[in-house]
Amino acid sequence: MAEGExxxxxxxxxxxxxxxxxxxRLLDDAALLDPPEGAQLVLxxxxxxxxxxxxxxxxxxxxxxxxxRVNLSDLAAMGAEPIGYLLSIARQRETSEAWLESFCxxxxxxxxxxxxxxxxxxxxxxxxxxxxxxxxxxxxxxxQALLRSTAEEGDDLYVSGTLGDxxxxxxxxxxxxxxxxxxTVFLADRYRRPQPRLxxxxxxxxxxxxxxxxxxGLLADLGHVLEASDLGAEVWADRLPLSLAAREAADAAxxxxxxxxxxxxxxxxxxADRRAKVVRLASELELPLTRIGRLDVxxxxxxxxxxxxxxxxxxxxxxxF
Amino acid sequence: MAEGExxxxxxxxxxxxxxxxxxxRLLDDAALLDPPEGAQLVLxxxxxxxxxxxxxxxxxxxxxxxxxRVNLSDLAAMGAEPIGYLLSIARQRETSEAWLESFCxxxxxxxxxxxxxxxxxxxxxxxxxxxxxxxxxxxxxxxQALLRSTAEEGDDLYVSGTLGDxxxxxxxxxxxxxxxxxxTVFLADRYRRPQPRLxxxxxxxxxxxxxxxxxxGLLADLGHVLEASDLGAEVWADRLPLSLAAREAADAAxxxxxxxxxxxxxxxxxxADRRAKVVRLASELELPLTRIGRLDVxxxxxxxxxxxxxxxxxxxxxxxF
Numbered sequence: 001m002a003e004g005e006x007x008x009x010x011x012x013x014x015x016x017x018x019x020x021x022x023x024x025r026l027l028d029d030a031a032l033l034d035p036p037e038g039a040q041l042v043l044x045x046x047x048x049x050x051x052x053x054x055x056x057x058x059x060x061x062x063x064x065x066x067x068x069r070v071n072l073s074d075l076a077a078m079g080a081e082p083i084g085y086l087l088s089i090a091r092q093r094e095t096s097e098a099w100l101e102s103f104c105x106x107x108x109x110x111x112x113x114x115x116x117x118x119x120x121x122x123x124x125x126x127x128x129x130x131x132x133x134x135x136x137x138x139x140x141x142x143x144q145a146l147l148r149s150t151a152e153e154g155d156d157l158y159v160s161g162t163l164g165d166x167x168x169x170x171x172x173x174x175x176x177x178x179x180x181x182x183x184t185v186f187l188a189d190r191y192r193r194p195q196p197r198l199x200x201x202x203x204x205x206x207x208x209x210x211x212x213x214x215x216x217g218l219l220a221d222l223g224h225v226l227e228a229s230d231l232g233a234e235v236w237a238d239r240l241p242l243s244l245a246a247r248e249a250a251d252a253a254x255x256x257x258x259x260x261x262x263x264x265x266x267x268x269x270x271x272a273d274r275r276a277k278v279v280r281l282a283s284e285l286e287l288p289l290t291r292i293g294r295l296d297v298x299x300x301x302x303x304x305x306x307x308x309x310x311x312x313x314x315x316x317x318x319x320x321f
Numbered sequence: 322m323a324e325g326e327x328x329x330x331x332x333x334x335x336x337x338x339x340x341x342x343x344x345x346r347l348l349d350d351a352a353l354l355d356p357p358e359g360a361q362l363v364l365x366x367x368x369x370x371x372x373x374x375x376x377x378x379x380x381x382x383x384x385x386x387x388x389x390r391v392n393l394s395d396l397a398a399m400g401a402e403p404i405g406y407l408l409s410i411a412r413q414r415e416t417s418e419a420w421l422e423s424f425c426x427x428x429x430x431x432x433x434x435x436x437x438x439x440x441x442x443x444x445x446x447x448x449x450x451x452x453x454x455x456x457x458x459x460x461x462x463x464x465q466a467l468l469r470s471t472a473e474e475g476d477d478l479y480v481s482g483t484l485g486d487x488x489x490x491x492x493x494x495x496x497x498x499x500x501x502x503x504x505t506v507f508l509a510d511r512y513r514r515p516q517p518r519l520x521x522x523x524x525x526x527x528x529x530x531x532x533x534x535x536x537x538g539l540l541a542d543l544g545h546v547l548e549a550s551d552l553g554a555e556v557w558a559d560r561l562p563l564s565l566a567a568r569e570a571a572d573a574a575x576x577x578x579x580x581x582x583x584x585x586x587x588x589x590x591x592x593a594d595r596r597a598k599v600v601r602l603a604s605e606l607e608l609p610l611t612r613i614g615r616l617d618v619x620x621x622x623x624x625x626x627x628x629x630x631x632x633x634x635x636x637x638x639x640x641x642f
Contacts, residue, residue: 030365035356044351128449
């Protein structure tokens with residue numbers, strides 16, 4: 001480890017760990033964590049590569065926040081509450097101090113927002129693109145984690161928030177789609193700073209049969225639930241919740257909502273006799289929860305239009321099942 | 322995530338998680354871990370970049386093993402027993418199936434050797450060098466973790482095994498040093514497959530005052546202990562344990578032992594009235610434990626030759642304190 005990396009840890013990362021007792025001020029080989037009583041730990045790890053998972057000219061503060069939030073979204077999908085995280089940064093010699101300062105400032109803001117702290121990690125040099133990896137740790141009451149494999153026949157299918165915004169935001173940022181200024185700003189922010197649905201995930205414990213977060217696209221992620229639960233589903237395309245900004249994109253909006261990915265909304269299944277509870281929950285959380293389909297035992301996944309006719313798509317999202 | 326990455330997880334990673342119940346067959350968003358009773362969890366995360374932390378033509382099986390072992394070495398330094406790990410792989414489009422198969426086979430062998438399993442992780446594409454990040458999770462009885470900050474004045478200073486082999490192994494592999502065949506093979510293996518001193522770490526709980534693993538070099542890592550414990554030390558250069566192979570390298574051996582890094586031996590401090598216990602432990606573990614110096618309150622770190630005269634070095638290892 002070059003001297004610059006010790007300094008980086010001392011100057012940039014130690015302040016992020018200051019409020020995390022188990023981080024031991026990042027002075028030790030590893031972090032110490034007191035496991036919560038009566039809980040299971042939930043662990044997830046996601047990596048991001050510059051130019052692949054984020055744009056090299058994205059604001060550095062938002063890159064750190066996106067990395068943290070996509071991991072927190074995985075915790076939300078299991079119904080877990082976040083505890084802390086570990087971070088690996090592979091940075092280039094050319095990575096500027098200003099970039100690193102902004103990256104860490106973004107993390108500090110999100111730590112405050114989500115009530116968590118840095119537990120540990122490391123920093124290395126790379127001749128390639130900046131590569132980030134984050135491990136998030138959460139807790140869930142024993143036996144109450146939401147899984148993908150426990151959906152049941154007849155369950156209603158719901159999503160939170162609106163779909164397709166992240167994928168459209170990326171298109172806008174890449175110059176592949178041109179929209180008005182308000183829509184551009186809204187969609188770019190949805191792409192760069194997804195909102196992990198932690199409060200929703202907690203509330204779905206004991207209410208939903210199964211849950212997943214939408215990172216690969218609605219159809220792909222629903223496919224994971226169907227595969228794990230050995231069920232089929234129909235999805236009602238005209239019910240998909242679209243933001244006003246997404247509607248500006250016309251036809252591209254439906255495609256983004258079905259197969260775009262980068263939504264980080266929760267997709268969950270609930271038995272039909274609990275519909276009133278879902279309506280109440282949406283009101284409590286001030287978050288749209290939209291019923292978009294139904295699970296059944298017919299293998300496969302059918303997307304239906306407003307007349308109940310199947311829509312055929314040939315998108316990445318379809319190839320997984 | 323491209324389709325190839327789902328297949329990669331299913332074909333290569335799922336078998337590594339087959340024996341880890343909390344991995345949920347890698348079908349869920351995150352892993353579930355039942356925290357052990359009466360224990361604290363120990364968490365560490367290290368990354369490696371091709372061309373920086375390993376050689377692009379290193380055998381793939383040994384790259385996976387080295388990544389796992391350097392993390393297990395961090396657990397050993399805290400006196401922890403390993404539970405499992407999460408893995409991120411950023412691979413190139415050109416990364417061959419054979420390389421990935423070998424990489425995962427190496428991990429499978431080490432999982433069996435160390436009694437752990439894969440808990441989760443992800444795989445992404447990168448246009449840059451292969452970049453790997455691993456988070457290892459261990460446990461330690463509550464309050465018994467070995468720290469860097471708890472060394473005391475008058476403690477004896479010990480190291481396990483032999484020093485400098487890893488750094489010399491790298492020199493041999495880079496063609497910067499030419500030795501006989503037996504020494505070459507031995508040192509290359511020490512560089513590629515360090516041996517995490519897990520049994521030693523466990524045995525040092527309640528015996529050692531402080532411990533660290535030597536990854537950055539003896540002097541650098543001792544510097545971390547001194548800084549954290551607010552002490553100074555003297556190190557007796559003629560007592561440093563060198564392997565027969567390292568001795569072949571003559572003068573380069575001492576330099577490698579002091580400042581080379583990549584040893585993954587444990588450096589630990591023990592009060593002088595426990596010397597007999599350390600001797601007994603070395604015998605039980607069949608592992609050399611060598612007393613190489615002493616902690617005191619004089620600030621700084623003094624390396625002394627056989628006549629007690631200070632040796633002045635101008636190495637990276639020296640610049641940290």
